[in-house]
Structures are given as structure tokens and as C-alpha cells.
Amino acid sequence: MRRPTSGCSTGSRRPWNGLGLLLVLLLAGCGGDGGRQTPPPEVGVPPSLREDAGPPVQVVRLDERQAAELSVRTARVRAALAPYTLSLPGEVLPAPDHYAVVSAPISGRVARIYAHEGEAVRPGQVLLELESLEFANLAADYLQARADATYLEERVARLRTLVEKQISPRSTLDKAEADLARARAGVGAAFARLKALGLSDATIEGWSSTDRERPLLPVTAPIGGVIDQHRVDLGRSVTAYDEMLTLIDPARVLVRGFVPPEEAAFVQVGDTVEVGPRSASAHPLTGRIATINPALDEANRAVVVNALMPTREGWPRPGQTVNLRIRTGTPRPVIAVPLAAVTYDGEQPVVFVRTAPATFEKRPITLERIGPEEAVVTAGLADGEEVAVSQVFSLKALSRFEQYAEE
Known part of the structure; x- marks a missing residue:
């Protein structure tokens, strides 16, 4: 009688089952490690492309030969009240108390005329008579x-x-x-x-x-001066308050200058002003600003400054255009640099600040105003720093060369 095979089969399989379980566990372990992927390292944004990064600092380092050949001169900037001169267009008007309009005091007819255009008259002199x-x-x-x-x-x-x-x-x-x-x-x-x-x-x-004489009303000159315009003729009828003539005393005039609004804060009453013709003049008239209008002039969109000036040999005459030079200063301490130190990188004004004996940093600056000789700086420079005032073009060229070399 044959023995059942099931007992033999079960006994013979036990070693294989254990080995299979071991292989399964090993494969599972290997498969878990193999399936987990290490993430790639994070790539950072270059500093030059970061939003919070400032403009790159450009430094020009001169070797001994360059330093000797260029011999860059520098100037130390200081925060102080900076004097400067404003050049402005202006116009000449009669001085307020040296100009008069003579109007008809009553309705009537011009019966007599005693003075004409261009004639000098005295205060109280009879100019004409009205029959009324x-x-x-x-x-x-x-x-x-x-x-x-x-x-x-x-x-x-x-x-x-x-x-x-x-x-x-x-x-x-x-x-x-x-x-x-x-x-x-x-x-x-x-x-x-x-x-x-x-x-x-x-x-x-x-x-x-x-x-029994004919009643004639005399009209007299309110001021001394010269008759500028005569608007009536003999026999002409006039009504009350009609303008008949104008008088100008040429000894003194009112000069009005037009200041750009952005520079009006620098101008004060009492500042010295020089008045000359539109062409250069070696001997301008000198006076002081008497008043400053509070609102902008409608025609010129500028702040009007007024100066009362004596005339010299009949100049200037009312109606002329002149040039004004106002000598003033900043209302607060500012840093001013010579114009020779300022150059431009595109539209950005820059200077070269010496940080070491032969090392210069290309520094962007913000300008408030530019005068004939100096520029007022509001940002980019500190009190006591030194800026190059010569060979600025050469330093600018070297900075570009080094910038291209780095790229």
C-alpha cells in the first residue's frame, strides 16, 4: 500500500518557502531604496537677477602705469549752503509809482492840447483843457x-x-x-x-x-515824466474816465523775472539780481528782489519775481526783454559737486568716487539742479567723499572695458 505523497511534498517544500520569503523581503527592500529618488539640488537666482538686488557696483582699479599717466585729480565734497546763480528771462515794465494814466475826469470836448507824445512834463503841468x-x-x-x-x-x-x-x-x-x-x-x-x-x-x-470867460477844465500831469501815448485829438469828445494819455517816468523800471517752479524754493526776497540785455553785458544793472508773486504766471507757467531798478542812460526801456542773473543759495545744507565730475551712463548721472589711492567706484547719483559750475546732489554721495574731477571720460571708458571683460 502506497504512502500518501502529500506528507512528503509538504516536507520537501519548507526549505523553498523560507528561501522564497527571504528573497521577497530582499527584493522589497531593494525595490524601496531603488524607487526613492533624491531631488536635484535647488538652483538659486543669480544675484544680478534678484528683485531686491541693487545695481552692481563697478570699480575701476588703476595699475601703476595707468595711475601715473592719468594723474586723476579729485575734489572732496562737503554738505554746506551752496551759492549758485540762476539765469532767467525777464521783461521790463514801468515802475508802479513812475507810471500814470490820465483819464477824462468829466464828459466834454478837447478844447486845447498843450503837450504831445515824447514831451517831458512836470507834476501839475496843464496837459490839455476840456470844454464841458x-x-x-x-x-x-x-x-x-x-x-x-x-x-x-x-x-x-x-x-x-x-x-x-x-x-x-x-x-x-x-x-x-x-x-x-x-x-x-x-x-x-x-x-x-x-x-x-x-x-x-x-x-x-x-x-x-x-x-464871463468860457469854462474850460484844465487836466494836469499827476507825475513828472514823458508822455508815452496820446489817445485824443483836438475837438474830440470824451466821456468820463476815458483814457486820454499815459505818462512814464523813465528814471526807474520794474523788471519781472520768470523762475521755473522747481527752482522757486531757492529764490528769496532780498537776493541780489543782475539785469542785462539778452546779449552778454559787461556792466549789468544790480538790484535786489523786492517781491515774489504767490501764483504761477498764466502765460509763462513760472513764478514771477519783481525787482525795482534804476535805469542807466535810458536803459532798459519798458517793453524790452532782458536777462536776469539771481545770486542766491540753497535754503539748507546740500552736497554740490563740480560739473567736471559729472558724466552720464545713458540718462543716469554718475560720478567716480575714490575709495583707495588708485581705485574708483562708479556711483550713480540724483541731481536736484544743475548750475553754471556746480550740480546739487540729493542722493548717491556722502559728506567727505572724494570725486574725480579730471580724466572722467577715461575712467568711464575703463569701467566699460572691465564690465565687458567680466561678461
Whole structure:
């Protein structure tokens, strides 16, 4: 009888089952290590491409031969109140108290003309005379009021004598005195109306009720000067306040200068100003800024500065254009560099700052304003640093060469 094979088969397989389990475990272990991949190292952004990175610092190092050949001169910058000069366009106007417009004080007709354009006149000189019915009525009113007052003065004097002698009642004297007060008020009002026409006290008080001359109103010069424009002719009719002529005293003028708004903060009342023609002048007029307008000029979009100037040999004349040079300074300490030290990298102004005996750093700067000889720096330089003021073009070329070499 045959034995069952199942017992033999089971016994013979046990070694293989253990070996298989071992192989499975080994393969699983190997497979786990083999399946886990090490991540690649992170690649950083170059410093020059980082958003928070500043502009790269460019340094020019000179060897002994270059330093000897170039012999770069430097200047040390200091924070201080920097004087500078502004060059501005300007125009000339008559000085306010040296210009007058003569208008018709009343309606009438030009009867006589005594002075013409270009003629010099004195203050109070008669320029022309007007024939006016309205003026004749005012003069008649004055003469009548004066006559009434004179009559009432005499009446009051007589009544006082009668009242003292108890011949007339006191009430009669009181009424006469009231009438005299009203008459005197009428004389004062008529006198004031005539004074408003420009007549002098002596002229008005010298009139007589017996005069039969044609009533002509004299028009006099309010200031001394030269007649600039004569707008009326003989026989022409004028109405009250019509402009008849203008007077200019050429001894003094008002010069208006136009300052760009960004430079207005540097200009102060009292700053020295030189005025010359648009072409160069060796002997400009010198004065001071009297006032500064608070708003921009509508035509020029600039801040207007005003200077009262005496003229020299008839120059300048109102209407001329001139050039102004205002000598002023910064309102606060600033760093100013010579213009010879400033160059441009594209549109960016730069200077070369000496950091060692033969080493220069190309430094971008921010300029607030550029004057004839210096530029005011608001950023990029510190007090006490030295900047190159010669061979700047050579340093700029060397900086580009080194930049290309590094690339």
C-alpha cells in the first residue's frame, strides 16, 4: 500500500518557502531604496537677477602705469549752503509809482492840447483843457452856494445885533443860523465835486461870479515824466474816465523775472539780481528782489519775481526783454559737486568716487539742479567723499572695458 505523497511534498517544500520569503523581503527592500529618488539640488537666482538686488557696483582699479599717466585729480565734497546763480528771462515794465494814466475826469470836448507824445512834463503841468457843460453847471452850483452862504452870514450878523438890542425875537436868529449852516454845507459839497475833477483850491477860490470867460477844465500831469501815448485829438469828445494819455517816468523800471517752479524754493526776497540785455553785458544793472508773486504766471507757467531798478542812460526801456542773473543759495545744507565730475551712463548721472589711492567706484547719483559750475546732489554721495574731477571720460571708458571683460 502506497504512502500518501502529500506528507512528503509538504516536507520537501519548507526549505523553498523560507528561501522564497527571504528573497521577497530582499527584493522589497531593494525595490524601496531603488524607487526613492533624491531631488536635484535647488538652483538659486543669480544675484544680478534678484528683485531686491541693487545695481552692481563697478570699480575701476588703476595699475601703476595707468595711475601715473592719468594723474586723476579729485575734489572732496562737503554738505554746506551752496551759492549758485540762476539765469532767467525777464521783461521790463514801468515802475508802479513812475507810471500814470490820465483819464477824462468829466464828459466834454478837447478844447486845447498843450503837450504831445515824447514831451517831458512836470507834476501839475496843464496837459490839455476840456470844454464841458457839466463842468460849467458844477462851477455855477459852487458860485451860487458861496453867494448864498455870504448873504446868510451877513444876515446872521445883523440879526445878532438886533437880538442883543431886543428888537428882533431870538427865533428869527435861530432860523437864520440854521439856514447858514445848510448853505455852508452846500458850499462844501460843491467845492468837493470840483476838487474831484482835479482842480486846486486856489483855482476854485479864485473864481468870481462876474467872470464871463468860457469854462474850460484844465487836466494836469499827476507825475513828472514823458508822455508815452496820446489817445485824443483836438475837438474830440470824451466821456468820463476815458483814457486820454499815459505818462512814464523813465528814471526807474520794474523788471519781472520768470523762475521755473522747481527752482522757486531757492529764490528769496532780498537776493541780489543782475539785469542785462539778452546779449552778454559787461556792466549789468544790480538790484535786489523786492517781491515774489504767490501764483504761477498764466502765460509763462513760472513764478514771477519783481525787482525795482534804476535805469542807466535810458536803459532798459519798458517793453524790452532782458536777462536776469539771481545770486542766491540753497535754503539748507546740500552736497554740490563740480560739473567736471559729472558724466552720464545713458540718462543716469554718475560720478567716480575714490575709495583707495588708485581705485574708483562708479556711483550713480540724483541731481536736484544743475548750475553754471556746480550740480546739487540729493542722493548717491556722502559728506567727505572724494570725486574725480579730471580724466572722467577715461575712467568711464575703463569701467566699460572691465564690465565687458567680466561678461
